Amino acid sequence: MSNPEIRELEAFLALADELHFGRAGERLYLSQSRISQLLRALESRIGGRLVDRTSRRVRLTPLGEQLHAGLRPAFDAIVETIDGVREAARGVGGVFRIGFQGTANDPFMRAVTAFRDGHPDCAAEIVEIPLSDPFGAVLRGEVDAAVVLMPVRDDALVLGPVFSARPLTLAVSDRHPYARRPGIDAEDLAGCPLIGVSGAAPEYWRLAQAPAVTPGGRTIPAGPAVSSLQEGLALVRADRGGMLLCDPTADYYGSHAVAFVPVTGLPESSLALVWHRNHETARTRGFARALADVTGAAR
Template sequence: MLERHEIECFLTLAEELHFGRTAERLRLSQARVSQTIKKLERRIGAPLFERTSRRVGLTPLGARLHAELEPIVRRLEAAVQRAVEAARGVDGVLRVGFLGIGAGQLTQPILGTFRARHPGCEIRMQETHFADPLGPLRDGEVDVLITRLPVEEPDLTVGPVVLSEPRVLAVPAGHPFARRRSVSLEDLARVTVFGVTGPAPQYWWDFHVPRRTPSGRPIPRGQSVATFQELLALIATGQGASPVAASVQRYYARPDIAFIPITDAPHTQVALVWRTAAATARIHAFAQAAHDAVEANGGPARY
């Protein structure tokens, strides 16, 4: 039977692949971490990690053990957390992160529905940035996130979609496209778009700003940006263009930027996202409030 500290040490080292960082996270000495792993390997009967002077890696056996053990441990932790939250009820503080305009016109109905049902729970809002849309959630700074899809992370749960809208191309007001009634994704090969500075998942950024047109033509990329306001400033000064959600025209309208509908771009959606292992009664209550507000609106908000 494995002991709890052995399991915790193994899973942490499998994640960090570094004895020093593992020791720091567990608040142990590196020697203690090494001893614990060696003891576990003796019990298993084979090495779980490959160690060299430059790197630490999982052996095939170690990788298989991690794949089978990690979800079990996370489910146990989630079960205990749900029991704790059930005992406490929904009262307390719920930290809600939001990207950009959040759920748009549905943000207030969602918050209003939740507050009416759970007046003893305080909601604290925190803005996130597209350079690292999932960072505050992963770091535990927020409990639930209202963010743009796609989110395809094994440790995160995607809840109800609250907003669905078409996309437009933001260009400088003097750009030739500004005189057109619409553009297509193929037209992106004729402009320079922006990269992103930060740990945003590559698939997330590629959905919002594709690297190639549908026919395979490369889309030129200029400098990287870290915030949305920086993106708008660069567009306004003629340094590039960018596909954005149609609601940007309503909430961030400015005379030096034109917004042209993209006729063949898939809609962009906003949904609730939370850490699966950290789900609580408050998060589920907020997701239910969001679902009910969406239903009362006749479906996700649209622009």
């Protein structure tokens, strides 16, 4: 029996990742029917079914799970080796542009340094991306990867290491009644308009940064919407509302006119590295490894 062709393996791995024939096809710029054809060819070579497909769901068979577990790391290693050799043949490492939201915190900068040390022929550039458009720069190809606030629910993006899970604080004017408290519960947010995020950020992401209701179902008043963190803090100082921030950001932007009050009862804030599913390179994977190593995040 002949060995599988590379395109069959690519189609299987894309389908294993997406569990959807249409999305697997989009990822490889192939039609859904072509993905099905490649899968059938691979199953014929192997001699068993790799995928169960119904009208509602796609899932790997036990044989498919076994193939995926062994094939994925080997395939990634091959792709990375080829990318590295191709870059060496060109004699240049290129430029790797990394976006970040808010502040370039210590773990992020240590990862950038580690990446530069491991890729001396690659120029790593860091770029601030707007609070109001967390994913746009990646989707438009303006940066190769970006560190953004969670959550991330875009099928075009790969979610890399998730790190820096920290409690939330409420930034309020030092004139606000909550400023004198040692802490508040999430239900207390019903008594403070929350400054939200405007612009191109998806609604689910904006609601995660400024929820409309408390965990108990009480309405949280909507405050002004801003496009940058600095603009939000200016409105906080003007007593136009409160703003939810993770405590490292609160420490970084500490101000005599702003109080940062710990909030209990809300999920922690986390950062994540994301990149475009169709634009992954060896440099992308190299930076993801550097970030995971520095932060201890799962790869």
